[in-house]
Amino acid sequence: xxxxxxxxxxxxxxxxxxxxxxxxxxxxxxxxxVSFMMFGLLTAVAWVRLEAPDIALAEAAxxxxxxxxLLLATLGRLDQGGRATRLRxxxxxxxLPWMALGLAxxxxxxxxxxxxxxPGLDEAVLRAMPAAGVDSPVTAVLLNFRxxxxxxxxxxxxxxxxxxxxxxxxxxxxxxxxxxxxLPALVRLxxxxxxxxxxxxxxxxxxxxxxxxxxGALLAAGLVLALLAGARVPERMTGxxxxxxLAAGLLAFLMVAVGVMADRGxxxxxxxxxxxxxxxxxxxxxxxxxxxxxxxxxLGGEPTDVEGGPS
Amino acid sequence: xxxFYLAGALFLLANVVVALARVLRGPTxxxxxxxxxxMGTTAVAVLLLLYGATGIEALIDVALIxxxxxxxxxxxxxxxxxxxxxxxxxxxxxx
Amino acid sequence: xxALAGVVxxxxxxxxxxxxxxxxxxxxxxxxxxxxxxxxxxxxxxxxCAGLAxxxxxxxxxxxxxxxxxxxxxxxxxxxxxxxRAALAHGIRPWQR
Amino acid sequence: MSLPPGTLFLLxxxxxxxxxxxxxxxxxxxxxxxxxxxxATTGVFLLLVTLGRSGTAVDPVPHAMVLTGIVVALSxxxxxxxxxxxxxxxxx
Numbered sequence: 210x211x212x213x214x215x216x217x218x219x220x221x222x223x224x225x226x227x228x229x230x231x232x233x234x235x236x237x238x239x240x241x242x243v244s245f246m247m248f249g250l251l252t253a254v255a256w257v258r259l260e261a262p263d264i265a266l267a268e269a270a271x272x273x274x275x276x277x278x279l280l281l282a283t284l285g286r287l288d289q290g291g292r293a294t295r296l297r298x299x300x301x302x303x304x305l306p307w308m309a310l311g312l313a314x315x316x317x318x319x320x321x322x323x324x325x326x327x328p329g330l331d332e333a334v335l336r337a338m339p340a341a342g343v344d345s346p347v348t349a350v351l352l353n354f355r356x357x358x359x360x361x362x363x364x365x366x367x368x369x370x371x372x373x374x375x376x377x378x379x380x381x382x383x384x385x386x387x388x389x390x391x392l393p394a395l396v397r398l399x400x401x402x403x404x405x406x407x408x409x410x411x412x413x414x415x416x417x418x419x420x421x422x423x424x425g426a427l428l429a430a431g432l433v434l435a436l437l438a439g440a441r442v443p444e445r446m447t448g449x450x451x452x453x454x455l456a457a458g459l460l461a462f463l464m465v466a467v468g469v470m471a472d473r474g475x476x477x478x479x480x481x482x483x484x485x486x487x488x489x490x491x492x493x494x495x496x497x498x499x500x501x502x503x504x505x506x507x508l509g510g511e512p513t514d515v516e517g518g519p520s
Numbered sequence: 521x522x523x524f525y526l527a528g529a530l531f532l533l534a535n536v537v538v539a540l541a542r543v544l545r546g547p548t549x550x551x552x553x554x555x556x557x558x559m560g561t562t563a564v565a566v567l568l569l570l571y572g573a574t575g576i577e578a579l580i581d582v583a584l585i586x587x588x589x590x591x592x593x594x595x596x597x598x599x600x601x602x603x604x605x606x607x608x609x610x611x612x613x614x615x
Numbered sequence: 616x617x618a619l620a621g622v623v624x625x626x627x628x629x630x631x632x633x634x635x636x637x638x639x640x641x642x643x644x645x646x647x648x649x650x651x652x653x654x655x656x657x658x659x660x661x662x663x664c665a666g667l668a669x670x671x672x673x674x675x676x677x678x679x680x681x682x683x684x685x686x687x688x689x690x691x692x693x694x695x696x697x698x699x700r701a702a703l704a705h706g707i708r709p710w711q712r
Numbered sequence: 713m714s715l716p717p718g719t720l721f722l723l724x725x726x727x728x729x730x731x732x733x734x735x736x737x738x739x740x741x742x743x744x745x746x747x748x749x750x751x752a753t754t755g756v757f758l759l760l761v762t763l764g765r766s767g768t769a770v771d772p773v774p775h776a777m778v779l780t781g782i783v784v785a786l787s788x789x790x791x792x793x794x795x796x797x798x799x800x801x802x803x804x
Binding site for chain 2: 251
């Protein structure tokens with residue numbers, strides 16, 4: 210462990226902890242949100258230091274892009290007027306015991322983890338890799354060995370979109386529309402690049418860091434940027450087509466899972482010779498629908514078609 | 521050679537930490553967003569230097585995503601946020 | 616030889632990042648700070664990318680580094696104009712002596 | 713420095729979890745509770761990946777779990793923020 214490396218990690222983690230504290234306890238909400246966005250930024254660097262490029266990709270697309278945009282949009286929707294105080298909950302008067310409990314819990318956690326044996330599952334995964342159909346171990350685990358978890362995860366996200374959209378129409382931000390002439394030009398320039406890098410990540414998913422999650426998050430960031438620049442969901446798209454796009458990932462996954470049963474009667478047991486194509490198909494379907502679902506989550510509700518809509 | 525890259529990355533990280541001061545002190549919301557934008561760019565540079573140190577090519581993809589999303593936070597801030605009360609510095613009862 | 620050139624370029628890039636941060640902290644108002652961070656966006660990152668490109672072993676990496684730099688320039692420039700325009704709209708006047 | 717490589721990250725994970733849990737309990741504003749929850753989740757993910765790394769090779773299973781976790785955490789945050797916005801608007 211190179212001393213400079215140790216110093217880099219120490220400073221990185223220290224600033225992460227400070228930013229986390231600021232993100233929760235800053236005096237003013239906007240300051241808290243900005244601190245939290247920077248915390249997300251540094252977390253992506255921390256994943257890089259932990260040799261987890263897949264997670265760094267996803268955290269970069271989500272932490273630096275979507276979470277920040279979501280929080281800022283929510284701040285914009287929370288009007289700062291008198292009714293703001295209604296979001297208070299009863300104050301936990303004796304917070305000291307909670308603090309003590311929290312610290313005791315974490316120190317216990319730390320002590321236990323240091324003593325944990327370290328036989329990870331990496332041998333098991335490496336042994337099973339030849340039949341995985343993909344070279345990247347993380348994608349193999351995600352879409353082949355534990356495809357069931359990914360299926361449920363996409364179902365959870367669809368549930369989140371349904372829950373959020375059932376709350377009613379999209380709540381228009383209360384801040385005045387500021388003229389931003391340069392923005393549409395920027396988005397026209399960047400959007401093809403968003404699509405290109407989304408498919409680049411999807412293609413790389415097979416044999417390197419990448420895959421459906423970072424690609425979906427990046428696609429969502431591109432769509433959200435377009436929405437912010439004034440683009441609006443076209444009229445004929447908001448009805449059934451949008452809902453089909455939302456549910457496409459889950460349906461594709463289920464079709465593959467059930468279709469494969471015809472071969473050996475086992476749910477999600479890819480026949481080895483078809484595994485690469487099936488995984489690629491599932492990955493593209495999952496990536497695209499994650500992108501559309503995350504954008505739907507950012508919108509917060511059915512896009513209204515009134516003039517000057519949610520842009 | 522890797523020591524040089526790591527030292528460079530450490531230097532940039534120190535820059536990021538110093539830029540935090542502007543987040544806390546910045547009188548207006550725009551100042552806080554500014555330091556956010558600068559941190560984004562510095563994070564891209566840190567990732568590139570870490571690529572130099574470790575040679576993992578995936579780091580360049582992470583830097584590429586950071587570069588594409590550099591505008592995301594600022595655009596959302598300008599188009600959707602800028603709460604009025606974020607401007608004055610006195611510790612007002614936050615919303 | 617190219618290793619030395621790479622190191623020199625990167626060190627100059629780091630110095631410009633330093634100038635960006637110092638400018639961010641020392642300048643009196645939003646508009647002057649915008650100038651400071653745009654230096655870091657364009658020049659500093661460009662030098663670091665150039666320094667790394669010298670060491671990159673095959674062409675695709677150099678093109679990717681160039682793409683990263685161009686992206687940061689384009690979005691940096693747009694963001695600066697957006698923030699300045701929004702600041703003016705919120706009544707933040709440029710600093711006079 | 714003879715510390716095992718992962719200790720710094722374990723310590724940071726514990727601290728982040730503590731900050732998140734403490735903030736979740738004591739902050740009064742709902743938006744801060746959502747932020748605190750995200751901080752705590754990041755702490756747990758940091759712990760998972762650091763443990764995954766202590767073996768010989770890098771263990772891909774925690775990576776896959778954390779990838780899924782990050783996306784699910786974002787979905788729950790989005791729903792929570794949606795509720796907060798509507799809570800403030802619909803209250804009489």
